Amino acid sequence: MRLAGRDLVAIEDLDRPVIEELLDxxxxxxxxxxxxxxxxxxxxxxxxxxxxxPSTRTRLSxxxxxxxxxxxxxxxxxxxxxxxRKGETLSDTIRMISSYSDALVLRHPNSGAARLAADLSDxxxxxxxxxxxxxxxxxxxxxxxxxxxxxxxxxxxxxxxGDLKYGRAVHSLIWALALFGNEIVLTSxxxxxxxxxxxxxxxxxxxxxxxxxxxxxxxxxxxxxYVTRIQRERFPDETEYRKVAGSYRIDRTTxxxxxxxxxxxxxxxxxxxxxxxxxxxxxxLYFRQAFLGVPVRMALLQxxxxxxx
Amino acid sequence: xxxxxxRELKITxxxxxxxxxxxxxxxxxxxxxxxxxxRLGRDSTVSIAxxxxxxxxxxxxxxxxxxxxxxDRAANAIALLAPSATISIIRExxxxxxxxxxxxxxxxxxxRCPNLECITNQAEPVxxxxxxxxxxxxxxxxxxxxxxVTNFLPxxx
Numbered sequence: 001m002r003l004a005g006r007d008l009v010a011i012e013d014l015d016r017p018v019i020e021e022l023l024d025x026x027x028x029x030x031x032x033x034x035x036x037x038x039x040x041x042x043x044x045x046x047x048x049x050x051x052x053x054p055s056t057r058t059r060l061s062x063x064x065x066x067x068x069x070x071x072x073x074x075x076x077x078x079x080x081x082x083x084x085r086k087g088e089t090l091s092d093t094i095r096m097i098s099s100y101s102d103a104l105v106l107r108h109p110n111s112g113a114a115r116l117a118a119d120l121s122d123x124x125x126x127x128x129x130x131x132x133x134x135x136x137x138x139x140x141x142x143x144x145x146x147x148x149x150x151x152x153x154x155x156x157x158x159x160x161x162g163d164l165k166y167g168r169a170v171h172s173l174i175w176a177l178a179l180f181g182n183e184i185v186l187t188s189x190x191x192x193x194x195x196x197x198x199x200x201x202x203x204x205x206x207x208x209x210x211x212x213x214x215x216x217x218x219x220x221x222x223x224x225x226y227v228t229r230i231q232r233e234r235f236p237d238e239t240e241y242r243k244v245a246g247s248y249r250i251d252r253t254t255x256x257x258x259x260x261x262x263x264x265x266x267x268x269x270x271x272x273x274x275x276x277x278x279x280x281x282x283x284x285l286y287f288r289q290a291f292l293g294v295p296v297r298m299a300l301l302q303x304x305x306x307x308x309x
Numbered sequence: 310x311x312x313x314x315x316r317e318l319k320i321t322x323x324x325x326x327x328x329x330x331x332x333x334x335x336x337x338x339x340x341x342x343x344x345x346x347x348r349l350g351r352d353s354t355v356s357i358a359x360x361x362x363x364x365x366x367x368x369x370x371x372x373x374x375x376x377x378x379x380x381d382r383a384a385n386a387i388a389l390l391a392p393s394a395t396i397s398i399i400r401e402x403x404x405x406x407x408x409x410x411x412x413x414x415x416x417x418x419x420x421r422c423p424n425l426e427c428i429t430n431q432a433e434p435v436x437x438x439x440x441x442x443x444x445x446x447x448x449x450x451x452x453x454x455x456x457x458v459t460n461f462l463p464x465x466x
Contacts, residue, residue: 010455089432089433089434090428090431090433091433091434091435108428109426110426110427110428110431111424111426111427111428111453111454111455111456112422112427112428112429112451112452112453112454112455113428113453115428115452115453115454116428116433116435116453130428130454131426131427131428131454132426133454133455134455196457197450197455197456197457198455200448200450200457201455234426
């Protein structure tokens, strides 16, 4: 695949054919992700996980992906236990880690950290979320879930609900949805609307995007409802967060009026945005989505690092 | 009153340095910020002429900085504010180079990213970097965090 040795900083680094190849590869790796097959395509490879901001799913799914393919990891799971705590710069940390490993997976609280790391590292860098900027491997996971549920990645009506301002998963996702020719409906509290920089990128793609503050109207005819958490940690102050906290919630009543084919996605963790009662409905797809993070990341690592890459 | 000799008195020639002419009226101080403003030393006498009558355009500003030949990157960044400006490098009272400013594909190290959370605004040894994504009107995008910049003045040092 054309990804061999390359970085993945932003979703724009991937074009449609590459995304489709990755998703095909991820589908074929599902048995390996479940542990019923054991390919060794990352045998002898060491992948560094630098998680300089908290993570559960992304870090564990990356580690699982590496190990399911026979590779090994070295991990920073808690920046408080590293020299970053002593004031070491990210730049120095990256140079050091990249010399210890074959690839680097980075999560960082500041936007643009992944680009900086990619500029400095001799080894491929994979962005596992940088501030409110992007989270491209979450998008690949989201696309895998959408394709598995609907059999296609195009021509769908997709409602994106929640924190569109600070949500990095959203910033990557909407670009990919537009790239594949979907109808995107944005629903958010007024103070959490999509930033102009993201709108500008969508316009450049000629995307079909509308804003619909009323969720019931947005959901009419929708195929996917993508719910996000309000990113409390990115708000400049707590008062602003409190103004919007709890401003939307999906429960059985919300879903009474929707079509049977509607599937609900969420990058997780959730706070109160989706009531637990939704978990037992056929609409809930978020736990399957979380699982698909493993085969998707296996496919990506294999494409960047593996023998067949 | 606006004939040659009168103008000479207002703006004397410099021996060595940079002359930035045809700055749109009122923008000389902002151009000075791009050139280096407060970071210039005492050797660099700065002369600013505001509201100068011009044949090419009705009114203009002129900026002269002695003993400094401005860098290409600063010259290029001037195009953000003053696309009509010309830059002359003076050595021993003679114009050694004269060229109009031209907007490059990238503006490195001049502007701050307006996104305070951008990695270029943290304590990292990295300078800002913007791609010029649109010429008229000029739009820049941060190469690190994708922030869009359309208003440059607040982002000058």
